Amino acid sequence: MKTAIIQQTNIAIIEANKIKLAKNIADCAQQGAQLVVLQELHNSLYFCQTEDVNHFDLAEPIPGPSTEFYGELAKKHGIVLVTSLFEKRASGLYHNTAVVFENDGSIAGKYRKMHIPDDPGFYEKFYFTPGDLGFEPINTSLGKLGVLVCWDQWYPEAARLMTLAGAEVLIYPTAIGWDMRDSDDERLRQKNAWVGVQRGHAVANGLPLIAVNRVGHEDDPSQQSAGINFWGNSFVAGPQGELLYEAPTNAEVNQVIDIDLKRSEDVRRIWPFLRDRRIDAYNELTKRFRD
Secondary structure, three states, rough: OOOEEEEEOOOOOHHHHHHHHHHHHHHHHOOOOOEEEEOOOOOOHHHHHHHOOOHHHHHHHHHHOHHHHHHHHHHHHOOEEEEEEEEEEEOOOOOOOOEEEEEOEEEEEEEEEOOOOOOEEHHHHHHOOOOOOOOOOOOOOOOOEEEEHHHHHHHHHHHHHHHHHOOEEEEEEEEOEEOOOOOHHHHHHHHHHHHHHHHHHHHHOOOOOOEEEEEEEEEOOOOOOOOOEOOOOEEEOOOOOOOEEEOOOOOOOEEEOOOOOHHHHHHHHOOOOOOOHHHHHHHHOOOOOOO
8 A cells, every 4th residue: 555644844824835735645646645644733833832712713624624625636636635623623622633535535534533632833623622423433445444533652552442343544644743842762752652653553553553643843922932843754664564664854845655565474473462452341341540
């Protein structure tokens, strides 16, 4: 499966970001991409640096203007396209939602982000209601896509449940970066942890994994901090955690990577983790903590 990742910087002008994405998608399609994956909340700047009710104006219904725009691009280029949108479900009810388009432009399915962070510079609980669609892969002409979103990538339970539901690949649109006050050592630790935990998901589940992150500096509109440096470093890993591609931390990238979905079968035969799971002994996982 020829898979493209688009790692790009964004500006405050939404239409300019969409035009830029359209050009990058076309570039990837010309390189032979069958699947194209975009970063988290790619239409705009990462607005969750502050809590501002005016940002709810960015949200759209699904279907809506953005799904029409990206559906037309998927159809034009004959690709399966993974997008990340700010969904307005109803007044006062919003989600961080990944929408997948089939190569005929139709909506193949959507996933609403389940794990919602709330940290300085990442005030997502103010904006997003936790997802209620569960961990269900999205069926496409290329296979079953286990689409999750950003903060979900730290949770092995999410990757496992997608795998148990039949996902053939794990996909994470992402917006993660450094606090400008972090030391160089701390930045390296954070980035390595981010890559490492996801490579672990690939290994534990015997699946390839695609993580696509934003890149570039975005100012804090409140000026209470120095903003966020999104660290890029988008990557693709194989079912043994091997890195098939790793993007730079400070540059925009359109990259096509070959992913062999059949390799998962071979890996799972020598490492049959699903066979040896002790499902009779995992009931404590449903508790918050064992006091």
